[in-house]
Amino acid sequence: MGAPFQVASKVRDYELDMQGIVNNGVYFNYLEHARHEFLLANGVDFAALAEQSIHLVVIRSEMDYKASLKSGDEYVVSVTVERLSKVKFGFRQQVVRSSDQKLCVSALVIGTALNKRGRPYLSPEIEGLFGE
Amino acid sequence: MGAPFQVASKVRDYELDMQGIVNNGVYFNYLEHARHEFLLANGVDFAALAEQSIHLVVIRSEMDYKASLKSGDEYVVSVTVERLSKVKFGFRQQVVRSSDQKLCVSALVIGTALNKRGRPYLSPEIEGLFGE
């Protein structure tokens, strides 16, 4: 397994809402960006696949919001992946505030891949994510 | 109970991603907007409460993505609320495509309310959501 894949970043003020905290919907963006970076680092190019009409899609997300990020906060988004069935995989993800290692969001994002006909299809690159 | 509260709208093209479908993160925005309209229609003004430092916050979301909205699609977001514990409430929400009543997203969004000290506190307006 080893250490989870990580993407570090910093809150941008346009991501804050009127409560002065990162809007809940924005964490979905943070998680998606980290998943795509994780996939790319493992040989799966989301954008290139989309151009070939192979669509990686999310079918379920479970998110627990534990603490809020604010203006100026730096954070790390982690990603690990596990196979859930023949055609489903699950990403375990966390958003952790860098200053104090506070867990802000913990998530399970379940996805699959669809071919041009809209049928589940895990291409060899995607199969490669799950080891031998 | 009666019919659930509903907000009707139409996909905006800037909400689409490179796959030509509404980005998954955007559904969270759709759900939030419908919840705030629901609350307002029931005497709970999210923005006014935020100014008084009473913050309605989401602590967990579970979303199932069943079908995708595309450019030009009209949709309806529905909201019902139920009490889950002394300080937690759950919103059951659906996003349904108007043209064919296709269920696109089904969600459970669990929230609470926090006072200035960050302690759970359901103000009388919020208590009023759950009937006598």
Added chain:
Amino acid sequence: MGAPFQVASKVRDYELDMQGIVNNGVYFNYLEHARHEFLLANGVDFAALAEQSIHLVVIRSEMDYKASLKSGDEYVVSVTVERLSKVKFGFRQQVVRSSDQKLCVSALVIGTALNKRGRPYLSPEIEGLFGE
């Protein structure tokens, strides 16, 4: 000329920033959505053209921010179009608060259309926007 094309809507709370007002960047979204609705009402389908690799693109925007929209505000976005040159057209747009007709944003958005080779090309539907 007649009356300008108009799209009415209401502020969504996730569009507000920490100042409690609609974030400046969001007005660009409001304007884009109204332009696409205007185009569609005039026989130009942005999404269908994009699928044919005919891309309507913005090359310049000038926006004056006169007043801010807040939570709960309803607004109308207006659109008129004029031809600026053989291959450029300009959209004059306004965002007006409905409650008191206050002008919030006034904009000029200049666009062109590009064909598959990235060369300016105004298709017959687009030419049709400017009358005979």
Added chain:
Amino acid sequence: MGAPFQVASKVRDYELDMQGIVNNGVYFNYLEHARHEFLLANGVDFAALAEQSIHLVVIRSEMDYKASLKSGDEYVVSVTVERLSKVKFGFRQQVVRSSDQKLCVSALVIGTALNKRGRPYLSPEIEGLFGE
């Protein structure tokens, strides 16, 4: 003058639209984030000022879109500021693609600062941006 202030980043896939390019509205976010980082690096904390009800506001933006960013592109946003009048200042900003130094967006963003009463007011920190 010296070198302009710069913020480097990478396109996130949720920022792309159905044309597979960064949506025009997103550049406004890129520019805002770079301005806030620039201000912070020069002793002006946008969020802290907002909490004191001193609001830095944009009153006009002029943006020229020269080339598009795509999935995977890295870019740099630069910022310089100049005083335009007693109460107005202008940010000159560029978005440049890192791989080939291609200029993607060139912008002038004009702002002012408002005090609690909504009157223009440049606090000492803000005055400090413009040298002696």
